[in-house]
Amino acid sequence: MPLTPTSPPPPAPxxxxxFEASAARLATAEPEDSLRWTWERFGAHAAIGTSFQGAGxxxxxxxxxxxxxxxxxTLDTGLIFPETLELKRRLEERLEITIETVEPExxxxxxxxxxxEALWERDPDACCTLRKVAPLRRKLFELNGWITGLRxxxxxxxxxxxxxxxxxxxxxEGRRVAKINPLALWERARVWDYLRRHHLPWNPLxxxxxxxxxxxxxxRSFGENGAERAGRWTGFGKTECGIHTFTRRRSP
Ligand code: SF4
Numbered sequence: 184m185p186l187t188p189t190s191p192p193p194p195a196p197x198x199x200x201x202f203e204a205s206a207a208r209l210a211t212a213e214p215e216d217s218l219r220w221t222w223e224r225f226g227a228h229a230a231i232g233t234s235f236q237g238a239g240x241x242x243x244x245x246x247x248x249x250x251x252x253x254x255x256x257t258l259d260t261g262l263i264f265p266e267t268l269e270l271k272r273r274l275e276e277r278l279e280i281t282i283e284t285v286e287p288e289x290x291x292x293x294x295x296x297x298x299x300e301a302l303w304e305r306d307p308d309a310c311c312t313l314r315k316v317a318p319l320r321r322k323l324f325e326l327n328g329w330i331t332g333l334r335x336x337x338x339x340x341x342x343x344x345x346x347x348x349x350x351x352x353x354x355x356e357g358r359r360v361a362k363i364n365p366l367a368l369w370e371r372a373r374v375w376d377y378l379r380r381h382h383l384p385w386n387p388l389x390x391x392x393x394x395x396x397x398x399x400x401x402x403r404s405f406g407e408n409g410a411e412r413a414g415r416w417t418g419f420g421k422t423e424c425g426i427h428t429f430t431r432r433r434s435p
Contacts, residue, residue, distance in 0.1 A: 193228050193327055196359055197349060202433070206347045214245055214365035217346050221328055221363050222251040229328025229363065231255040232319070233282070235270050236395060237374040238332030238366045240383055245365070247278045253330060256283040256322060258426070260314040261291045262303075262398040266388050273384045285322050287314045303400045311424040314398075319426050323352055323360050333364040333427065336371060337395075340422055350430035360430070397424065 197205065205224075209217050221229050231246060231253050233239030246253050257271060271282055287294075294302060294313060302310040323329060333344045348362040366374065378385055388396050392404035403417050 194225055196327065197224075197361055202347070202349045202361075206345060206349075209346045211368065212346055212365075214242070214369075215249060217363055217365040218242070218246055218249060218251055218253075218330070221330060221361075222249075222253070225328040225361070227252060227254055228326060229253055229330055229361070230322075230326055231330045232322075233257055233332060234397065235267055235274070235386055236332055237371070237378055237385060237389075238334055238369065240274065240385060241369075241374055241377050242330060242332055242365055243274060243278055243280070243282075244377075244381060244383055247280065254283065255280060256285050258315050258318055259284045259286050260398050261287065262314070262400060264386075264388060264396065264399055264402075266386055267396060270384060270386050277384065285318045287318050289313065301400070303398070307401060308425065311426075316425045316429050320352065320355075320429065323430075324355070324358065326360055328361045328363055330363045330365065331427070332366055334366050334369055334371075334374075336369075338422060341427075349433040351433060353429050353431060359433075362430070362432075 205220065209220060212220070231239070231242055233243060233255060234257060243255060246255075259268075274280070275282055289297065294310075298309070298313075299305070302313075329350075333341055335342050335344050344364050344367045346364055346367050348364070350360050350362050352358040352360060377383075386393070386396050388404075393402060394405050396402055401417075
């Protein structure tokens with residue numbers, strides 16, 4: 184359900200007391216329950232952000248099945264795989280939804296002119312900031328709730344992900360967003376079981392040994408036995424692009 188000029192005003196932000204009570208209540212909630220809570224609390228002022236990994240597809244499908252009209256968006260850096268773009272098209276068709284494309288302010292060519300060719304080979308943090316973090320930061324200013332496919336099992340850095348979190352947006356005094364991670368407790372096998380059971384499409388690169396799929400220059404096939412985030416930024420000590428680390432998580 185896209186927001187329109189006649190949409191109701193944004194809901195009040197979560198107070199510390201409400202956040203604490205809701206986080207405790209949702210700590211072990213099934214994804215259906217956390218999504219219903221998010222809809223009741225934020226309506227279409229919460230959106231699903233996805234890069235079309237398996238968990239994101241599960242969430243898009245669950246929201247559709249539950250008839251919760253969350254808007255959905257994806258970050259297109261201009262460097263993503265054609266297979267990912269095709270998957271977006273197939274999901275829009277299958278789920279009868281529109282997924283907004285959020286883009287960086289500068290094209291890949293402009294970035295090369297300003298910062299040199301293939302910035303990702305020299306400074307992937309700077310490249311991710313320009314092409315992922317900055318556009319997401321702009322998008323989050325529109326939202327009260329950000330629904331993600333983060334799962335604890337994905338990496339050590341994600342081992343403490345909670346179903347409901349509250350985040351301050353760095354550099355934006357007093358701007359907070361609730362982050363909802365409905366599949367925080369799910370394991371990879373459960374995600375894949377869900378996709379197969381519901382005959383949902385997935386990125387065909389997974390069938391070619393890609394574990395986690397991001398931009399073309401920074402994603403390698405790692406085979407079935409790799410860690411969940413294996414094959415991303417090979418050769419750099421980098422495991423996160425920054426979109427899940429630039430906000431500051433508040434404690435309940
Ligand atoms: S994943 Fe690689 S190409 Fe994509 S924004 Fe980050 S550094 Fe740039």
